[in-house]
Amino acid sequence: MANNTKVYLEIVKQLREMITIGDLKTGDKIPSERELSERLNFGRSSVREALRALELLGLIETRRGEGTFIRDFRGNHLVQLLSTFILQDEKAKRDVFETKNFIEMDCLRLALQKIDDNNIVNLKSWVNQENVLNDDEFFYQIIEIADNHLFSRIWSILKDYYHSLDSSNFIYHREDYLILLDALAEKNEAKTLSAYYNLRNLSVFNDKY
Structure with a gap:
């Protein structure tokens, strides 16, 4: 990639x-x-x-x-936005990160409607077996469940641009993914989005919703 x-x-x-x-x-x-x-x-x-x-x-x-x-x-x-990306503009980085987050949240909402017990079992098994969790791979699987081709293409492009602009290696914790999957299993949107905010280390979910 x-x-x-x-x-x-x-x-x-x-x-x-x-x-x-x-x-x-x-x-x-x-x-x-x-x-x-x-x-x-x-x-x-x-x-x-x-x-x-x-x-x-x-x-x-x-x-x-x-x-x-x-x-x-x-x-x-x-x-103009793409040109800004090439110039490595700090605001562009924030814009890409924010837009990528919104798409991931929308895909989680779609996944809530379509995810089944087998999906949850497979995702939990994957999370528990990986030595080093790959966040992109996790959300790729969520987006596959959401089954929206346009979201998938836009997310893939934004993800690539984001990685090209940000070389930092954020450490993700296994437990945060499992909490997110538990919320998806409950079909609880508020819990799912709250778990996503925690995973992404964003501002408190309840302050925004």
């Missing part, structure tokens, strides 16, 4: 630079997968996945039989 993160950032950075110096404008065709792969020294499959993510964000569009083209960057606030 780290490799894909670099691909996202490098492609956005290159497109932004080409637009800034006037080589590209809205409606222009961008370099092919092969050209980008050679220029960035990444595999074509990684470049293809990165381009799909950028298309989902509305930054580019693919026209069948013609190629991939720049969409209206100047009117797209998301481009």
Whole structure:
């Protein structure tokens, strides 16, 4: 996943630079997968996945039989946000972290409606067996249960950007995940979100809800 993160950032950075110096404008065709792969020294499959993510964000569009083209960057606030990411802006880090948290909470709400006893047993078994808990993997499994493809794609992109901006290694505690899973098993939204706030070491849940 780290490799894909670099691909996202490098492609956005290159497109932004080409637009800034006037080589590209809205409606222009961008370099092919092969050209980008050679220029960035990444595999074509990684470049293809990165381009799909950028298309989902509305930054580019693919026209069948013609190629991939720049969409209206100047009117797209998301481009300004992505540009800020590349500049390693502190507020952008906070924005990404906050948005990622909100998506995770929404996925937990969806998971509450769909999770079953078998899911809980499997997740608890995974949490108890892992020597070093992988927070991304845990929430990937929750998002799979939530079964919302758009949330999954947006979360994956935000997660990659967040990790590219923040190199700190936060220590997660096994017990916090088990408490969250117990709340999910009870189908109790308030307990679930409170457990999430505790896991993320956010401000007190009751102060916000």
